[in-house]
Amino acid sequence: MCAALASPSIDPPKRPRGRPRKTLDERDEGNRRQEILKAAARLFRRRGFDGTSTRDIASAVGMHSGSPFYHFESKSALLYAVMEEGMRSAIERQSRVLRPGDEPADQLRRLIRSHFDTLHGPGRDFIPVMLYESRSLTARQRAGIAKLQREYEAAWVPVLEALAASGQLRSDAHLARLLIFGALNWSVQWFDAKKRASLDDVTDAAMGLFIGR
Amino acid sequence: MCAALASPSIDPPKRPRGRPRKTLDERDEGNRRQEILKAAARLFRRRGFDGTSTRDIASAVGMHSGSPFYHFESKSALLYAVMEEGMRSAIERQSRVLRPGDEPADQLRRLIRSHFDTLHGPGRDFIPVMLYESRSLTARQRAGIAKLQREYEAAWVPVLEALAASGQLRSDAHLARLLIFGALNWSVQWFDAKKRASLDDVTDAAMGLFIGR
DNA sequence: CCTACCGATCGGTAGG
């Protein structure tokens, strides 16, 4: 096989090809931290938390194996940071589309569309990680995420209750919310931006399914 | 601390306390295999595939660390067996409740109720493992499971199409199926048999949400 | 942020 010729048989640890070193004033740690977060979100989503090593994350951003621990206390702190970032950005997006004066049906449409944007738009890895890897959080971390989730869900409650009161939603508002979140969140398993159905199509389908318009 | 007195400081590997040995004629390997499968399903569901070691599974059924490999070729073959068993039993349950002559709306109710039974009744660990751990299958294994899934879903297609044609389902039948499966499957994350809502309540809520009855 | 390393754990196997 000529392995000895094809590639050197001694493999000293290679310096990963990072971006050129910056001087002390130039480097901003926030950026590096953010890079690690993005790479971690991507890998946690694709391979799961337990299926991703901190070495995988380090090499995805051109660092050596121990270096992520300079930025994050532990692997699980990194997981928490991914989820927290995902929730903060989802809450912010949601608050931007809310129009409290609108009809409940229009508000629901906006909430659904914003939810799909969170799941499938840029930064799309963060929320799926939260949806599928909470098991790997500590109890304290889980409580922190749960609080953000309650904040997110709070916007949906009055809308669904109004729709139930007017008969447009023909289901208990609380169970309906759980079922609706399931329907939307599950799209992570099948939605493909390259296929025929767009996010607008899927939003239409969801609105039709839930309240018939 | 008197550790030397409290417990022997040398810990030779202890024989796990299995059931008493049976003679050659008595032992039936199918039973042991089934026990391993159940324990694996439970652990894979609680801790994930990557978070469960084959040693965890072995000790859950009172075996030594290498022994599961006497029954299963590899850890991933064990995962596949869990999923296959889950799908076969789901397909069988579903075929038992089907009544092709019924009204589409009644058929949908039966499909939904049977789906909830599969997710939350006895043997409830198998399908959630399939829903959440497919990533850890090989491509070939994934294809095998996908075939069973298509078989399962086939029963839903004509029912949903009939409901869409009659206007009872106000959504594209294909997207509706994906959204509905999501709504139902997500219940794995929140349904608790010890809480107020029963599976009948949740079935009613789903029927109301999707087709208003 | 790199270097060099540690103890623990893992999937899997040969041989009985």
Next chain:
DNA sequence: CCTACCGATCGGTAGG
């Protein structure tokens, strides 16, 4: 199905 073991990998750390 147990015994005894292997090579690989993992999260994390001290010291610079």
